[in-house]
Amino acid sequence: VQVLRSYTQLPKGTRWLPGPKGLPLIGRVWDIPRNHSYKRFKVWSDKFGPIYQMNIFGYNHIWIASDKIATDLLSRKSQYFSDRPPINNLNNSKDAPEYLPLLGYNDIWKRQRKFVHGVMSHSVAEHHHNVPYQETKQYLVDLLQNPTDHERIAESFTGRVISRLAFGDVRFDDDLRTHSHALLHAISPAANLPNIVPQLRLLPYYLSPWKMAESARHDRERAFFVELFNAVDQQIKDGKTEPSYMRTFFENRGKSGMSDLEGSYVIGMVGLAGILTTASALMTYILAMCLYPEWQVKLQEEVDRVCGDRMPEPKDAPQMPVLRAVIKEIMRWRPVTPSSIPHESTEDFVYEGYFIPKGTHIHPSQWAITRDTTTYPDPDTYNPARWLDPAYPTYQFPLTKYPTIQNFTTFGYGRRICMGMDLVEQELLVGVGGMAWAFNISKKRDEATGKDVEIASHDYTSLLISRPRAFEFEMVPRSREREELVWEGYDEAVRTGEIGGRKGGEGSPRGSGEFDYSSDAMREKA
Numbered sequence: 001v002q003v004l005r006s007y008t009q010l011p012k013g014t015r016w017l018p019g020p021k022g023l024p025l026i027g028r029v030w031d032i033p034r035n036h037s038y039k040r041f042k043v044w045s046d047k048f049g050p051i052y053q054m055n056i057f058g059y060n061h062i063w064i065a066s067d068k069i070a071t072d073l074l075s076r077k078s079q080y081f082s083d084r085p086p087i088n089n090l091n092n093s094k095d096a097p098e099y100l101p102l103l104g105y106n107d108i109w110k111r112q113r114k115f116v117h118g119v120m121s122h123s124v125a126e127h128h129h130n131v132p133y134q135e136t137k138q139y140l141v142d143l144l145q146n147p148t149d150h151e152r153i154a155e156s157f158t159g160r161v162i163s164r165l166a167f168g169d170v171r172f173d174d175d176l177r178t179h180s181h182a183l184l185h186a187i188s189p190a191a192n193l194p195n196i197v198p199q200l201r202l203l204p205y206y207l208s209p210w211k212m213a214e215s216a217r218h219d220r221e222r223a224f225f226v227e228l229f230n231a232v233d234q235q236i237k238d239g240k241t242e243p244s245y246m247r248t249f250f251e252n253r254g255k256s257g258m259s260d261l262e263g264s265y266v267i268g269m270v271g272l273a274g275i276l277t278t279a280s281a282l283m284t285y286i287l288a289m290c291l292y293p294e295w296q297v298k299l300q301e302e303v304d305r306v307c308g309d310r311m312p313e314p315k316d317a318p319q320m321p322v323l324r325a326v327i328k329e330i331m332r333w334r335p336v337t338p339s340s341i342p343h344e345s346t347e348d349f350v351y352e353g354y355f356i357p358k359g360t361h362i363h364p365s366q367w368a369i370t371r372d373t374t375t376y377p378d379p380d381t382y383n384p385a386r387w388l389d390p391a392y393p394t395y396q397f398p399l400t401k402y403p404t405i406q407n408f409t410t411f412g413y414g415r416r417i418c419m420g421m422d423l424v425e426q427e428l429l430v431g432v433g434g435m436a437w438a439f440n441i442s443k444k445r446d447e448a449t450g451k452d453v454e455i456a457s458h459d460y461t462s463l464l465i466s467r468p469r470a471f472e473f474e475m476v477p478r479s480r481e482r483e484e485l486v487w488e489g490y491d492e493a494v495r496t497g498e499i500g501g502r503k504g505g506e507g508s509p510r511g512s513g514e515f516d517y518s519s520d521a522m523r524e525k526a
């Protein structure tokens with residue numbers, strides 16, 4: 001029936017997109033690995049072209065490996081391509097007012113997106129109240145003490161930032177992290193079978209381990225969001241004046257058209273969206289500096305020239321094209337969501353003679369797009385020069401403004417483009433800039449052999465938000481003076497109340513001064 005229907009559906013004068021041949025109904029599902037499936041989709045785009053299709057489990061899917069085609073469809077024709085496919089492991093992801101990024105293209109999404117746009121624009125106008133810069137002081141001190149724990153430390157940094165911005169209080173960072181990991185697991189195809197085989201959602205509750213686990217996760221998340229809502233309510237009653245997205249919700253209660261529960265969900269979701277994504281990019285920076293140390297040297301030269309003895313600040317950005325190039329290349333080289341977040345079409349559409357039926361799932365395949373050799377020569381090499389040198393097709397002038405990560409392909413397209421771009425930019429400017437200012441990062445030296453411990457260039461997790469798996473590296477302060485400055489900046493921020501300081505209020509344990517300040521040796525090595 002499926003095949004027959006597809007033949008009768010094709011309008012006159014149009015044709016189907018090319019694509020891998022498979023069996024009716026299941027397509028080529030056996031050929032799609034559960035881990036790093038985006039690499040398989042790239043192999044097919046190399047074979048079938050920058051846009052191809054395949055039917056899997058009754059759904060028509062299209063993969064796009066070209067920024068131009070993705071822009072043509074998802075941005076220029078966004079009125080037809082702004083829906084989302086359902087996440088089958090969640091209960092009604094398209095219509096329940098709970099998951100803004102996963103909602104269908106409907107009135108609930110429009111209302112929520114408008115509201116979030118309003119609160120975040122205010123935050124952007126206020127330069128996010130300088131929160132990312134302030135929290136970097138703790139980020140650096142945490143790294144100083146325990147660099148091997150950099151994954152948790154990066155998540156804590158982004159968690160503290162969004163906790164303060166969204167809820168006016170730093171103390172929700174840990175819980176936000178926990179819930180964002182749980183949600184990521186629930187929605188990732190590699191972690192839950194119903195996200196690959198949609199028919200599994202038809203199983204009754206008592207036969208479905210996925211439904212049971214998801215129901216428990218959902219209830220915990222709901223309770224947490226309500227707790228956040230009540231906490232801000234209490235802050236306001238106590239006369240605290242921290243600005244926050246939730247506070248804005250309270251101030252406009254009734255005007256946004258959202259119930260209190262919906263408001264708590266929307267802002268809770270923004271909180272969850274803001275943690276693991278940016279943290280992944282911070283982790284990739286460490287990996288990139290181990291593998292391409294020459295860029296650490298170039299970056300540190302710029303940081304020292306522009307900032308000297310102080311940490312980079314957002315206002316330095318126009319004078320720091322190398323820093324912006326290092327960041328943009330992180331986003332290109334190892335996209336945070338390499339499989340992308342798919343869109344769904346709401347109307348039949350004909351693109352250059354090819355028929356795209358309504359209900360098609362569209363994947364702007366970030367892995368393939370960022371490996372398009374016409375735009376990115378030698379794409380597997382981490383090379384920030386492609387943003388700085390006029391010899392490359394991606395170079396843009398003036399360097400006081402470009403490169404910028406705003407609207408970059410890895411933030412998606414059209415009406416569904418990421419809402420956190422400005423915040424990400426700030427966090428990475430100060431987070432990456434701060435690391436370059438404070439630390440030398442390098443491969444770990446094997447004491448026994450005296451050689452570097454080799455690390456993989458691409459050993460990344462397979463969840464929707466991808467990050468490097470644990471790898472060995474060294475991160476040491478660039479000098480005793482820099483270490484002291486990191487502590488001084490932190491102490492000062494705690495003293496003036498800019499940041500809360502360490503949990504439990506035990507004050508700042510000073511560094512031991514035990515580091516091997518091998519910056520000169522490292523530079524030579526680089």
Ligand code: HEM
Binds near residue numbers: 103336415424
């Ligand atoms: C490196 C960091 C980040 C990356 C790479 C990223 C990437 C993305 C992508 C690819 C999408 C889907 C776009 C599309 O469908 O075309 C998205 C949506 C979204 N992002 Fe981000 N994101 C990041 C950080 C953030 C942060 C920090 C926040 C908020 C604090 C945020 C909030 C959102 C929201 C609310 C959506 C849903 C938009 C919608 O469906 O209408 N993101 N992001």
